[in-house]
Amino acid sequence: MDRKLPLLLITSDPKNRVQLSNRIRSLQLFDIHTVENSTSAIEKLKNNNFHFIISDIDIGDVDGWCLSSLIRSDIYVCDRKIPIVLLTDTHSERIAEATAKAFGINAVLTKSETSKVNEILADAFSLSLPISSKMTALNVMADKSLASEIELLIDSKFETFTVPNAKDGLAILRQQNIDFLIVDNALPDNTASELIKAVHQELPEIPCVVIVPRNDIEVAEYYMIHGASDFIYRPLNPSRVLNICERAARRNDFMISNNQFAQKVSQLEQSERKFRDLFDEHTTLLENLSSVVIELDKEGKIKFLNKTWRSLTGFSIERCIGKNLLEFIEVDELGAVRFTAKINSMLKLNQTSSTEEVKIRTAYNYNLWVEIKLHKIIKNGVTSGLSATVDNIHDRKKAEEKLSHLALHDTLTGLYNRYYFDTQLSRLTLLASRGDDSHCLLYIDLDHFKVINDTEGHQTGDMVLREVSQILSQRLRQSDILCRVGGDEFVILLSSTTMENAKTIGNNICKQISDTHFQFSNNTYKISASIGLSEIDGHSTAPEYLRQADIALYVAKNKGRNQIHCFAEDDVESTMQFDNMKWVHRLQDAVINDNLILHFQPVWDLEENKVAYFEALVRLQHGDTLTFPNEFIPALERAEDISFLDHQVINQALKSLSSNPELHRVAINLSAHAFSDERLAPLIESKLKNTMSMVIELYSNSLNQPA
Structure with missing residues (x-):
């Protein structure tokens, strides 16, 4: 990959910084920027477009929560939806979940869980860690004006649903995930009291706020005794309504977190007892390690293996003793050559330790990614062999492969994405500037695609996009690059191709797409494609070639669509379209x-x-x-x-x-x-x-x- 994704790591802990940097750097996908405090982080955010942020909470004058809130307010260069991971010394899961929801945090990890950071990055890249939305409130009140007033007062913090009676309210509570309930005690036939009692019995985890007449203490006490969490006087005091609702909505978070803290204390005590037991049984520790422990002689042959070797590879220990460790390394991997050289270097030269990632063979007819840490054994000043630990990193490597794929591909169609297109356009621009062959860029936009989306729905639209991607893929040579760069926008980079040949390819694409019929239920749809063509001749920049293709695309649309237009400096239509775009920009600027x-x-x-x-x-x-x-x-x-x-x-x-x-x-x-x-x-x-x-x-x- 020509360009790595920028990642900001904010921590004042040197050990934590080194561990995280090494772990993330192993992906070979990120350009890591490290700072020690929030002041330095803010300066970085003002001038750099980061794709990920990992931060401690205690980072100076602005803590990690508040920094996340600033980022979500869209005041920095980076996208306000950038994935953010916070690291804590310890936390209550419920408090962390509630606070993360309030501040838009994607994940909260304890520092002991940093081994999961690569999987977190992979999931964040695939958008499976969305920023949490507002909390939800259910209003049960027959008075429409009161309901409107409540909704207006709490709209900034809550997504509100309103129903006019207790029956409908209880039905929604049983079916949907509601954070808290607001009930007007003026519901007819004393149904407010019955609703609160039913919620208290069936769904005690849902806090309930009741609206009572001003200064009617007896009514307020009655509801509090029968399950209400708090009350609001009517007529409403706007300054108190939002405060009471937030307090009620957070009530369960704090109650549950108390239980979680108690459980953590209990777990800690159990862990201490287990540690003492393990210490007492230290003689059997070696055989129960999750890592494989190996001892090699000075020729690289296996002298000792613990039992984990059998569970990892399926090979019996007895049959493996005396064999060279290299016999178990997958020879098809380039890593095997490097690993062989590393063992020879440690046995014969001065290198004392090394860490390598290779694939090993197993008895189960598949190979496993492992991390092997080698240490030289020296006795009486002479190298007598090597000790090694072997750890299964197969899941981590798969996560890295998933992350690598997601970084370069569109999740809907499987085609290359905009990021990969940018890198390849820059590469072809550089090659063309060195005097190599010229190349071409096709910018494709589907005509009338919105009709299908609006009529049949986005899922049907997605099916069309996948089918179009198949049509486009069939038109390519092995050296050509097809990318999806927008909703219904595709680009094709044609390497070593003349404008005339590129125009022929574009016309064929237009014909094949326009000849395709899309049948959904009883409806048949036809779409077409408008294409803008620019030549990558080495005399301009990558953004300029893309702009030229974009201008040509608009000309193709203005000329009736379902056709290709070639950009040329002396082309009147291209010049006019460029002038149009400049005036639009000037209007927006004005x-x-x-x-x-x-x-x-x-x-x-x-x-x-x-x-x-x-x-x-x-x-x-x-x-x-x-x-x-x-x-x-x-x-x-x-x-x-x-x-x-x-x-x-x-x-x-x-x-x-x-x-x-x-x-x-x-x-x-x-x-x-x-x-x-x-x-x-x-x-x-x-x-x-x-x-x-x-x-x-x-x-x-x-x-x-x-x-």
């Missing part, structure tokens, strides 16, 4: 930097002899230049991004209207696309409501000002 300007032109009413209204005219401020609509609107319409401008003009016009009373009436010009924009009417309605609220507030404040 919105971000508040450079979208409205000029208000008065329209005079001749009969009334006054200003009838003001017409809002949009301008773009680009540096010191003021750009008028006739220069950028056609490009935005061609790029199908004009609705974005419509929305921003409405927003700016209403903002100006609310802060400038003299603009008593404003006319806003919109594009023709606005008539088909389903989002436009709700946007205008929402902005008008906000504007009216601001105007009323300004008017009220002006009335309260002293004369």
Whole structure:
């Protein structure tokens, strides 16, 4: 692999840092950056796009939990969904689970469990360790206004479900995973009391908060006695509602964690007793080790084996004594040659120890990955042989292979992924710059694929993507590289291929995809492919070749789709598409930097002899230049991004209207696309409501000002 994935390791423990670094480095997939505290970590995060983070909790002014919270807030260069693993000296599983859920941690490990870190990385890469979502609350209340008020107050921390009666509430509790329950005691026919009693008997692990009339102590005491965890007075005190709900939701976490801590104490006492027993039985320890123990003579022949050898390999100890250890090393592996040289070096030269990973043969007709640690035995200053321990690392190596595969492949189609494509595009760019053959890049986007996704569902869409990947794979030579880089986007790198041949391949792909019919139930669908082609000729950079193919792809779509278009510097269509994309970027930049300007032109009413209204005219401020609509609107319409401008003009016009009373009436010009924009009417309605609220507030404040 040309480029390794950056991983940030934050720990002030030198021993832990070395152990973790060696373990992770063995994967040969990561570029490890190590820092000792949160201050250094934050500086790294500001400037580097890491793919994984492993951190102690106690790392300085900002602890590991808070640092994770900062990362999840999306303020650093890395993706806010980056996998994060925290290391602790010890922890209660329930508290760790609850706290990790609150801070978005993927996994919490004790430092004694760091041997699992490679498997954790593999699982995180395959997205099987998702960041936890909000806790769930169930409201049981017939009063819709009360339910809405509760949902609004706790929305920031809880996913809320509401049902109008006790029967429905109990049914949901029995069927779904609910973190806590809120019940209005005003449910008809005293059903609130019956519901709380039923929950207390059937599901005592679910905390329950009851809403009671203000200052009605007797009712509150009654519910607390019969199973409620806490109560809220009605009318609601907003500052207390969220606090009480969080306290109730966390109640079981702390109760369960107390039991877990008690169990850990008991387990520790049992472990101490076992240790004393093992110490007393030290004479049998060697035969009960999980590692194989071997002694070799100075010729590399086996002199001693413990019983673990039999359980690991299936070979009897008696038949193996006297044989050379190399007879059990899998000779097809390159590691066997290196291992042979290492043994000879230790027996004849000054090297005293070594660690090697090799495959060994077994009596079960399969090979095992093992780690062999060799140590020289010296007696009276002379090398008399070697001692060795052998550990089964087969599961770990399989996890590494899984991680290596996931790092380079798309999980849906099995094709290479965007990361692998980037590395190979860079490689071909470098080869082309050295004067080797030119290469070609095909950027493929499926036309009308969204129709299948929206009509038949995403699972059916996934089936189509897998079938398309098979079609594309059949068109490739062994030297070509096919990758899936987006939802329905694929790229093909054609090595040592002319533009003419690449265009022929692209036309064949278009035809084969358009000729394919997809049958689901009684519906038949057809899709096509638009393809952009660029030549990797060694005169530009990898990102530029990708940009050229992207521009050519858009041209192919604009020309009617189901065709291939070749990028060329003197191509009018490519140049026009590039200009369109630049104007879209300038518009987005103008919105971000508040450079979208409205000029208000008065329209005079001749009969009334006054200003009838003001017409809002949009301008773009680009540096010191003021750009008028006739220069950028056609490009935005061609790029199908004009609705974005419509929305921003409405927003700016209403903002100006609310802060400038003299603009008593404003006319806003919109594009023709606005008539088909389903989002436009709700946007205008929402902005008008906000504007009216601001105007009323300004008017009220002006009335309260002293004369």
